[in-house]
Amino acid sequence: MEQPWLHDLSLTLAAPTQVWSAGDGQVRPGGLAGVHHADRRVLCLLALEVDGQEPTPVAAHSVRGDTHSFVSVPRHLGDPGPDPTVRLVRRRDVEPGLVRETYVLSSTAAEPVTCTLGLRVAADLAPMDGVKSGATFEPVPADGVGGSLLTWDRDGLRATLRVPGARTTTDGTEVVATWDVVVPPGESVAHDLLVTLDAAGAVVSAPRRDAGWPDVEVASADRRIAPVLRRSLDDLRLLRLAAPGADGADEEFIGAGAPWFLTLFGRDSLWTARMLMPVTTDLAMSTLRLLAHHQGTRTDDVTAEEPGKILHEVRSAGFSLGEDDGADRHLPPVYYGTIDATPLWALTLHDAWSWGAPGDQVEPLLPALERALAWQVEHGDADGDGLLEYVDRSGHGLSNQGWKDSGDAVRRSDGSRATSPLALAEVQGYAYAAAVRGADLLEAYGRPGVDRWREWAARLREEFARRFWVEDAVGAFPAIALDRDKRPVVSLTSNIGHLLGTGILDAEGVDLVARRLVGHDMQSGFGIRTLSTQAAGYSPTGYHVGSVWPHDTAICLAGLAAEQRPETAEVAEALLSALTAFGGRPPELFAGDAASAQPVPLPYPAACRPQAWSAASAVSLVSSVLGLRPDRDAEHGLSLAPVQPWGFGTTRIAGLGTHERRVAIEVSEDGRATTG
Known part of the structure; x- marks a missing residue:
């Protein structure tokens, strides 16, 4: 079959x-x-x-x-x-x-x-x-x-x-x-x-109300931006779903993608909500409340549940994944086998607060934040070495539990597979940022534990710097992971781009990562490849070992923009070219062939479309090229730093902003921005 x-x-x-x-x-x-x-x-x-x-x-x-x-x-x-x-x-x-x-x-x-x-x-x-x-x-x-x-x-x-x-x-x-x-x-x-x-008995349903998002209007000399953004937002509205929350009332979220994943996924729904923050914080808050309602309370190897942990997915019945890595993989209806959803939940709450989500919605979620941060220390770091790692204890769950969750996703440069428990590079960045920003949020509300999380984050940063950096013939970069023996899994992957903007890298590390992302072996011309073309396991149509995922490139782009790197413009142009080639409906992934050899991106035939975080990549792209950030001290609550050189011509975008404060952003042909 x-x-x-x-x-x-x-x-x-x-x-x-x-x-x-x-x-x-x-x-x-x-x-x-x-x-x-x-x-x-x-x-x-x-x-x-x-x-x-x-x-x-x-x-x-x-x-x-x-x-x-x-x-x-x-x-x-x-x-x-x-x-x-x-x-x-x-x-x-x-x-x-x-x-x-x-x-x-x-x-x-x-x-x-x-x-x-x-x-x-x-x-x-x-x-x-x-x-x-x-x-x-x-x-x-x-x-x-x-x-x-x-x-x-x-x-x-x-x-x-x-x-x-x-x-x-x-x-x-x-x-x-x-x-x-x-x-x-x-x-x-x-x-x-x-x-x-x-x-009857379906765990998700259609929302009972319209999306309520503002219309985002674009007038730009670059004719690609408006149709891409319009189609992506339309797809995101059609992917909306709802499920009962803590008080029985429906909470809205974005289903992960059609056809296979029209349900609640912790990682996917959170990333989508984060990318949509300049459009709406309401979606983030409802997603956060729903996931907090399902937050783990006990230890169960079959479901991978642990106290404080955020789930991976929910379905009406179990879901068979078939055979992978020599084992029959099948997931229970409620499954917690993810290493990154918990820190991403904490980061999404901080983001929503920063973008102006109402305090009376943020404060009730602080106990869930405290449980999530405690999970990082008490369960996410199972062996107490200061790093987050995962292992499937059931024998039939996901063998890999980061966003690259296929069985062959974590490979060394010689093509061999790494064995779990695995400590993924990007997860350490998420966890560091979750602890630091979570502490900031707790401090703002006068909650205890602030020093504990900041001290833990500082130790994690030191451990990452000491244990993850490796070198090849080109230079230094972070390994994709540490394996079960705590040896670096040496291969150059897009995972390192997720570290940008988290704060876990020093200035030299940021420079090294940014430069490696746009090397000819990583930047295809349509986005960042999941694995370097120089690796033995590289395949342009490998699911996680050579393909390009739009959301992955958008995350790398957002990190480059946050670090104000000159590579931002190049990656933005590559991603916009890909989104345009797919008519504004980017699939889950596409082939990693170079644009110089393949004039349009080659579809991955089994890819979901529309997929939530791929669609949300269009919003993230616009936010990144505008250098859009929430700023309580700035006029309209926003700061702007358009990418330089600005290559999109005179552009006006209306409908973005913080919670209930929408502005029109205008960027001149030479890249100067104003709001009104």
């Missing part, structure tokens, strides 16, 4: 509902294609025919991510000659729990057009992990065949399909709905399909 590819499929989305089809709009059996809802595929076949033939596709377009139109021609109908005189438009609209399709047959033929419009339908109600593994499932018979209302009901999932005016028949697996159609000259005839979906 092979994981389905999806790079050439069309998606119509409104989480937790998604429809994946071929580019012509047809949902044919096989692969990922289908109508999905809440971690289940409902319909695996939804094929439109005219007189038993599929029409010839002509065009498809999507104005927004929740709508799609497909235009085709039934070539056997209409006047003779080369000009098509009969057209079929299939419009698909998706809302949470609802899919609507409208089929409009129009004609300019000289005589009335008579035909049969048919729709072939089948449902398999397959679990998402089974679809992801490439497994096949038998169709489930429908109830109500013969009428215009059909239902499928199994394991808490109920789907209802309405085809008004159609007659339905079945061969036991497929259902065929047909309409007899007569289209007079110069007129059109329309028929509809409506699918309603309900998953």
Whole structure:
């Protein structure tokens, strides 16, 4: 069995509902294609025919991510000659729990057009992990065949399909709905399909309100910025989900990505909220509250839960990952196997406070902050050596528990895999910053423990400087990790870019890291590669060993901007080029081929899209090139330091700012910024 590819499929989305089809709009059996809802595929076949033939596709377009139109021609109908005189438009609209399709047959033929419009339908109600593994499932018979209302009901999932005016028949697996159609000259005839979906017991649902984010308006001489930002924000709105928090009220967050990860992920949802801080702090606060509600309280090797720990993911049922590194990997419904979500939670709380989140929302989360900081010392540092490390004690969880969580992600430069427990470089940076900034936040509210966390952070910084730095023929850089024997795992990776802006590096370290990130072996021209091309394990389409991840590059870019490095402009241009090449909808990752050899970035065929932190990378990019920072002492609560040289021409961006204080930012052609 092979994981389905999806790079050439069309998606119509409104989480937790998604429809994946071929580019012509047809949902044919096989692969990922289908109508999905809440971690289940409902319909695996939804094929439109005219007189038993599929029409010839002509065009498809999507104005927004929740709508799609497909235009085709039934070539056997209409006047003779080369000009098509009969057209079929299939419009698909998706809302949470609802899919609507409208089929409009129009004609300019000289005589009335008579035909049969048919729709072939089948449902398999397959679990998402089974679809992801490439497994096949038998169709489930429908109830109500013969009428215009059909239902499928199994394991808490109920789907209802309405085809008004159609007659339905079945061969036991497929259902065929047909309409007899007569289209007079110069007129059109329309028929509809409506699918309603309900998953009892689902752990996530659609938010009950609109996003409430301000519109961000861009007018720039660089015509790439506005469409990229507009599409990314639209995708993020469509990825919004909600789940019950501490008081039973829904808390909003961004689902990690379509198709596989439309649920709460600690790391992904936190990074997304951090990147969106100039647009909204409300999302960060609701995400923080929800994760605090699930914060670990006990020690459990099966779920990887520990007191104070922030979870990795939540699902309605367990999720099978298949075999990896010689073990059968499967995760329980609530799983805590992540080393970085806990420090990232602390950093997100500090960020939200800095960006002006209301104090009466921040203060109630301080006890959770204290538990998170205690986890770093008492559980994250399992062997007491002053560093955070991870190991899967269950034998069936994730073998790697940083953001690069595939089994082969942590490799030495000779290609060999490192064995856990592993202490990742970037996690030490997160933990250091979490302790320092967490102490600042506690001090601001008069809470105890400030000196303890600052002293612990200082020792961590010293240990990092002493143990992580290695050298190759080019020079010094931090190793990706320390292995189980506390030896450096020597390979040059993008992980080091996450250290920038955390404060764990001294000035010389910042300089060395920044320079290595833009070396020809790391900077592809479309972003920062996950692994140097000089490493033996490098592959341009290796998931974590040579590909480019937009969010990873955006984090490196934000760090370069925070350190005010001259490399910022180069990396920003590379990332903007990639986002533009994907039409503003960057996938989870793409191939690491050099731009000089591959004029457009090559898709990674199984990559999620849209994915939350990839979409949020557009906002992070804009924030980085503006040098946007919260500043209580500055006018409008913001400071600006546009990247130099400024290469985007005269630019005006309205709608960014701190909580409830939105400004218009103008940057002149020579890079001078003003706010108003």
